[in-house]
Amino acid sequence: MRRLLLQILLLIGVLLGGAPSGVWAQEVSTESGEVAPQFGEESAEAKEKLDVVGLIFDHINDSYSWHIATIDGHHVEIPLLCIVRSEEGRWYAFSSARVSHGHSYEGFYVAPEGEKWEGKLVALGSNGEVYRPLDLSFTKNAAGLMINSLLLVAIILGVARWYRRRNYDVHAVPRGFVGAVEMLTMSIEDDIIRPSVGKDYKRYSPYLLTAFYFIFVNNLMGLVPAFPGGANTTGNIAVTLIMALATMFAVNVFGNKEYWKEILWPDVPVWMKFPIPLMPVIELFGVISKPFALTVRLFANILAGHTVILALTCLVFISVSMGTTMNIVMTIFSVLLSVFMLVLEILVAYIQAYVFTMLSSVFVGLSRKEHHAAHKTKK
16 A cells, blocks of 8 residues: 555656756757757756746746646747737738747847746837837736636636526525535635624625636636646736725725725824824825735745745656655655645635635725714714
């Protein structure tokens, strides 16, 4: 039994070892100026040194194509749509395959490592200097957001279909996947949104539940190693920033008079408000800091989780040069820790969605409560 378990762990390690083979590929310039990958004996030295940092950042950073695998030196990728505007004002739309692996198209190319705007589309201007064009490209993260959003819509509509079919039976109890979704929805509604927001919680429930499921689905899909998963959507600070701004829009636009009175003219001694508006400035700073906290909390936790899992996986390849025995031990250690971290990240995926929804509900509730009115009523 132990021998069989060891063989299974070694097999998993071998399968995981095929993922970063593209990192060992070296690119050299040919006489025609194009870049071509070189393999075989010339890349033997490169195989001994795995670029762990490059591998990790290759996963967590955004890209113009969706890399699936590297087979015998050939990159299997899904090209995405690039949309850019040159300095002359002309718009260009082309496949990312035209600018991948060092190629250029109509003067546009992806900035290589070590240069300014590394990994982004750039172009050579009329003055001979490299500039960053207006870039509206459909990148990997954008494609991942689209796929995950469609998956979320399919899940919600599938659950709603069950209820539409059984609306004649008020005693029908959902089972399986529909029952799990109902249980999760009711727990968020009853335990977070209703007590945090207050009496008009139904006004905000659609947004808050959408935010919870959107983050939860994107977190889970980010843990799937193969297409259509693997996109680091919630580990991208631009995505978390937009979600935080959506929450703060709901808080500040729909906040009542009592909320703004507490910010602009709080219940403190007058000398702290006039002539120097000390407390209003502090309160306005709090309005700005809340979306910052929402942004960084989600972004940092998801990004850290992906980084740790990739670093643990790389132990298999780093230990190759340490000998067979050490490589076997480190492979088992790496696989066990990677599995543990994946299970932990599933829990983190839920916790981060839960925390974001809870904080958003609390912020909304603070903008809706009638503190002074309630105080006067008690008197």
